[in-house]
Amino acid sequence: MEKQRTLDEVGEFGLIDILTKNFNTTKSTIKGIGDDCAVLEYSADEYQLVTTDFLLEGIHFDLVYTPLKHIGYKAVVAGISDIYAMNGTPKQIMVSIAVSAKFSVNALEQLYDGIRTACQNYKIELIGGDTSASMTGLAINITAMGTVGKDKITYRSGAKVTDLICVSGDLGGAYAGLQVLQREKAVYNQNKDSQPKLAGYEYVLQRILKPEARFDIVEKLKENNIIPTSMIDITDGLSSELFHICFDSGVGCKIYEERVPINEETGTVCAEFNLEPIIPALHGGEDYELLFTVPLSAYEAIKKIKDVAVIGNVVEKEKGLGMISRSGDFIHIKAQGWNTSEKR
């Protein structure tokens, strides 16, 4: 009998390859499985972008410390972030929820309040969905749709040697915030009368509880006539996303630890938890920042864009994926482990 392979053995990306290997696409599908969004023919000068995301209680969020309104907001952000990562503009979302009887109508209204706030902030529409019972907890699926100019679409696969590697915002904050929340949950589980100590952690908590999608960066790139050669949003961590871009583009990369942007509060929290800040920045994920590459010639233009850091450059594939540490050492970057959720 053939050996039954486990999910751990093949890993997540391996699983996706195995499951989807025998599916064909036609000419109306420009790009199927394998980027942040699927890309479909749409009009003479635009493509349509479509992406779908699962968010599950116990896997992607913990209701002990996450208000339902924030879960709704974050679900939308997670969906549309993939559209921005293709240099596109999100237009519509579909939201499916499966809920167990433990949820009241008022609780679900809070969830939809968060969804509505995100729709307003990002100027997108909720156009439908599905409502279902669930055996355990809350499951949410978001499908996001948008459009992108055919001359502006940015895949993971276009990075070229000598391109600059850029990231928006700062990294590792969401992971740091999660550590704080999990610590306070542990304290609360010991003593139900305790009050969580969240003062002084405002930034990192906002990073994990109410992240934003970087539409402002996509707009700034447009204003400055910069079309990235590759782009991806940082959901699983910088290392994992660098791996995707380098693998899909057939290149390597060299980044510099000292240039990876980390917020001061993230640094403070990391110190509390005896963690080198570069670790959550590389492997933490959930920051919803953009990682992208631009031609060397765009250096002067990119420098002017606030909140974008150039962290390194694209190198030949043979040189691999590396980081120059603060002490000058070359560290080989590896994408870490099985992720809870990965876009195909």
Next chain:
Amino acid sequence: MEKQRTLDEVGEFGLIDILTKNFNTTKSTIKGIGDDCAVLEYSADEYQLVTTDFLLEGIHFDLVYTPLKHIGYKAVVAGISDIYAMNGTPKQIMVSIAVSAKFSVNALEQLYDGIRTACQNYKIELIGGDTSASMTGLAINITAMGTVGKDKITYRSGAKVTDLICVSGDLGGAYAGLQVLQREKAVYNQNKDSQPKLAGYEYVLQRILKPEARFDIVEKLKENNIIPTSMIDITDGLSSELFHICFDSGVGCKIYEERVPINEETGTVCAEFNLEPIIPALHGGEDYELLFTVPLSAYEAIKKIKDVAVIGNVVEKEKGLGMISRSGDFIHIKAQGWNTSEKR
């Protein structure tokens, strides 16, 4: 303090109304929440249709008696059936799965084998999805997309007084098949050495395990130049779907029990379970047949289409929703209970 309403109190359709009441749509969205699909502007002569469906282990399927290949196939059918119900043509699907560690890679390959078979049979493409871990069991979300001619789109809301009410295929078979499966499961749970008795139940088992979406009916309507005035697919049961069409169209209906198509095997199984066959036909659901209305003038044309039955006609709203029983009584039709899954 405001009373916390439970999901049972507001019911499923009430919940959808509550959650989605403050969402607005723009002019590029022709129809948002409230039909089988959302309808978006697409090209000069076509709309785009989008729909999303949850399928959850323990709610929508039971792995004890459902092969994973069939679950994959049925998930696709459930998604694209909504596209056909708008008189459209499905083109693409996105499939998201969340799985717990109990599933082997080979098991998931079977799931995708069913998805691939359905994609081939219905000539649609899998263009992407999301893969996630799950705390318990298997959850699947299918987003289906397609197109429909602007002059052919069929909503739930267009039924007019005197229109004929038609259904494709036959009803109640899926429910009958489910009764057989549940009985055999109960026997198996009593005695793990027992073999399930499934011979003689082939038709009803196929109805529940491997339903088909009625693209052939949509094609036949097109060939005969019939554009239904309203249409919906039968997922929750004839009574529930009649309710949707009548409510959205502002009309009533009168159907005849003797004209509701029921397969002979379905009747035999119902007799075994001491069930009037009309009950699962009205309330059983999961048959994925089409319920639609056509103008009276289309009577001759509709009679020629194989596998379509005229079961009654549309009446004034004030007359309500009624069925004339075999004994000539007028029975008021009510849509039953909380459904496990309802499209918005």
